[in-house]
Structure formats: structure tokens, C-alpha cells
Amino acid sequence: MGAARRQALSASGTPVLHALWHQRMVIGILRNGFRGVVTMASRSADGEVIAAFLRFWGFRVVRGSSSRGGGEAMRDMIRELKAGPPWAALTTDGPRGPARRSKTGVLTIADAVGGAILPVGTSSTRPRFLRSWDRYLLPLPFSRCVCVYGEPLTRMPGETDEAFSARLDRAIDAETDEADRLCGVENAPRGREEQPKEEGDDD
Numbered sequence: 001m002g003a004a005r006r007q008a009l010s011a012s013g014t015p016v017l018h019a020l021w022h023q024r025m026v027i028g029i030l031r032n033g034f035r036g037v038v039t040m041a042s043r044s045a046d047g048e049v050i051a052a053f054l055r056f057w058g059f060r061v062v063r064g065s066s067s068r069g070g071g072e073a074m075r076d077m078i079r080e081l082k083a084g085p086p087w088a089a090l091t092t093d094g095p096r097g098p099a100r101r102s103k104t105g106v107l108t109i110a111d112a113v114g115g116a117i118l119p120v121g122t123s124s125t126r127p128r129f130l131r132s133w134d135r136y137l138l139p140l141p142f143s144r145c146v147c148v149y150g151e152p153l154t155r156m157p158g159e160t161d162e163a164f165s166a167r168l169d170r171a172i173d174a175e176t177d178e179a180d181r182l183c184g185v186e187n188a189p190r191g192r193e194e195q196p197k198e199e200g201d202d203d
Helices: 003-011 022-031 045-056 070-083 105-113 161-183
Strands: 016-020 038-041 060-063 087-091 116-124 127-129 137-139 145-149
Touching (some): 003 116, 003 145, 016 105, 016 161, 022 087, 022 116, 022 137, 022 145, 038 070, 045 060, 060 070, 087 105, 105 161, 116 161, 145 161
Parallel strands (some): 038 087
């Protein structure tokens, strides 16, 4: 839903930075494989496994995170965006949170390449929410999954990093809520201040 916005941006030559929550990343990965999208994976052992899968799925991968090698990874991503297909994808609250609080790296990259940030929400008709810090969503077999693309965002004149990040948070939340509505998912855990549920994890 809203894919025409992404196509219009791409046709204009504007670099597109997809911004979504870490909780909802798996559907975004499956939906956007083999398009040369550049993304980031941490330098941890888990990140090595994720990076290998992303490369297999047709993504360009740079290594780093907000806590380890982030500056170098952002420079690598900027270089990749300028050299190849101008599409990137970032989980703006990853890899460790806090959940649904965007870090400013995506804005730094957008400013460097003259790109627009596209808020993305995803959901599944049969979601399983794990007991991770962000209640990570895994779609169960035979789920119908959706991606919702919002209005592209750019920094307004005089807007601070913090003000933009808050605006981006609201936009990603709105598209995620719309994806949940389309999939019939109610009261999905947001991860922000929640404790893991003792039972009924499959919301």
C-alpha cells in the first residue's frame, strides 16, 4: 500500500531511505529482496548470520550499528547509495533500542545524499511476537503480510535532529498501525515500556 509514492520518488532520482521498526523488519526483508537495497547489519556474531541471509536475499550489506562501527557503516552506506541503486533500508530503533525511538543516523544519511525518508509499516495476519526487547514479529506460515509506505519525509528548515526524529517516530507508528489494521491485528505489543507477557504471546 502506498508503493506509488516510492516509485515516484525513485523515478525522480531521489534516493529513498525506507525507515521501519526493528520489530517489523522480517516482512520488509522478504518484500524487498533482489532490488539492490543497501542495509546495515551489526558486527556481532548474530549480525554475521543476518548479513549472510541479507546478501543471499539480494541486499547490499554494510556492517556496523549505533553501538559499534556506526560512523564507518554510515559512510559505507552513503558511498553505496551514491554508487548503486539509490534505495536503502534502516531499522531506525535497532539493533538494541529503545524500541520505537529513532536514532539520528538515518537523517544524517538522508542529508548526505539528498534523500527522502519513507516511513514503512508491516504486519501479518498471523503474527507471533517474541519475548525480545522489541517483541519482534515473526509471521507464521500461511500468513498474509502487508507493507504500507507513508508520505516521504525531509528535514524542514530549521528543524533539529530531535524534532525530526520525533516526527519520524510518529509517522512509522502510523504506518505500522495501518498495517496492523489491514491485517486485523489488535493491541499489538509496542515494546516501548512493556514487560513481556506471561502468556498469550501470539497476539
